[in-house]
Amino acid sequence: MSITRAAFESILREYNDKRLRAERALAERKAEIYSRLPEVEQINGRIASLSVDTAIARINGAGADLDSYRRQIEELSARKQQLLSSAGYQPSDLEPHYECRLCNDTGYIGDEMCSCFKKRIREVLYDQSNIGRVLxxxxxxxxxxxxxxxxxxxxxxxxxxxxxxxxxxxxxxxxxxxxxxxxxxxxxxxxxxxxxxxxxxxxxxxxxxxxxxxxxxxxxxxxxxxxxxxxxxxxxxxxxxxxxxxxxxxxxxxxxxxxxxxxxxxxxxxxxxxxxxxxxxxxxxxxxxxxxxxxxxxxxxxxxxxxxxxxxxxxxxxxxxxxxx
Ligand SMILES: [Zn+2]
Structure with a gap:
């Protein structure tokens, strides 16, 4: 059985669409959450900045600072979770919801095709297979x-x-x-x-x-x-x-x-x-x-x-x- 170029490209487009949908949905959720809970946006900004500080401290071997950054991030994260759940949100609402957690809907894990992608190809081939044999x-x-x-x-x-x-x-x-x-x-x-x-x-x-x-x-x-x-x-x-x-x-x-x-x-x-x-x-x-x-x-x-x-x-x-x- 072989897959045509058009069919393969159509599967790639499908994955691309899936990713875009997940990202668009995330952007919408984020916008809604930030407008309802402005503090969450500030916290996210603060955590991002502390993550950079952590990276720099790690490179410079500043062990004492690392501990303090880690504690601050933990406190901010806890506060964020509290704000989210009190407003009825899940922690995952600020993450993209991909259909496949293994490949994040890219179809690949490193250079390897993800199992979901292989399954998808088999399905398409199955559709074509009836015809492939008789053509x-x-x-x-x-x-x-x-x-x-x-x-x-x-x-x-x-x-x-x-x-x-x-x-x-x-x-x-x-x-x-x-x-x-x-x-x-x-x-x-x-x-x-x-x-x-x-x-x-x-x-x-x-x-x-x-x-x-x-x-x-x-x-x-x-x-x-x-x-x-x-x-x-x-x-x-x-x-x-x-x-x-x-x-x-x-x-x-x-x-x-x-x-x-x-x-x-x-x-x-x-x-x-x-x-x-x-x-x-x-x-x-x-x-x-x-x-x-x-x-x-x-x-x-x-x-x-x-x-x-x-x-x-x-x-x-x-x-x-x-x-x-
Ligand atoms: Zn996958």
Missing amino acids: DQENFSTFSFKYYPDEPDSQNNPLQAAKHAARVAVDFINNFDARHDNLLICGETGVGKSFLANCIAKELIDRGYFVIYLSAVKLFDILGDAVFGSDRADSDQILKQIMKCDLLIIDDLGTELVNSFTTTQLFNCINERLLADKSTIISSNLSLEQLQNNYSERIFSRLVNRYTIIKLYGKDIRMIKKLEG
Whole structure:
């Protein structure tokens, strides 16, 4: 498994944001505390100055002074704690609250990656891993029309539909930055919906985009964890990636358990990405009519109005391939 540069940089940015958030929150708490308790600010100034004195005394070997400085700092600290707690503050309120105490949200301890950072990379790789494994086999160089029979008399000629789908896909890729288009790939099981989505993913990953591929079932697991899970900070981070990645692929929509919770979550996901000009590809076994019945009207209208709809027809290609052996 390998991580793309874009994905790695996105994790670095995430850590940077975390640190900035902690520092900004600290500055706000500090400002509030200092305005309510001006003496605390004076004490902090006094302690800082005594710390410098201590350093100088240590260099100059002035042992007697060291004792006196230490006692003064202790007294000032005690007074500060007293002031803080009488006003309802914790001593830690004057420290930054980092998520990870090991690396202070830098991701590194010295030159070593922190365990939290490694965990984060594994999570991102996990998101990509489904796709990483299949992309060697499923890309435009292996895409073949031979599985789509030419049925000129049929209203849904599989070959024509597949050729049209391939054209739309190439168009989608070539105008990825300019258009922020979205695709809804419909068709029965085995007609190559995921294959087509994977072709697009491979092409975009190769061009340096950050792509996340999730089955609908997995997506709703993650969305559920973000709301009900025990490790919410964690799933919150994953959720952010899902909302922010360049391309999100939701595979096999309709296989998950549908309820009002998943419907709301799905709408938020689709809508937020639309608002942020981020492209999404959804594949589904369901017909448009079934999509309309299974999901809310506002989801359906987003799909119909903001997604390019691709339909694939034909026999179950996986079965054909198995028979070909
Ligand atoms: Zn850490």
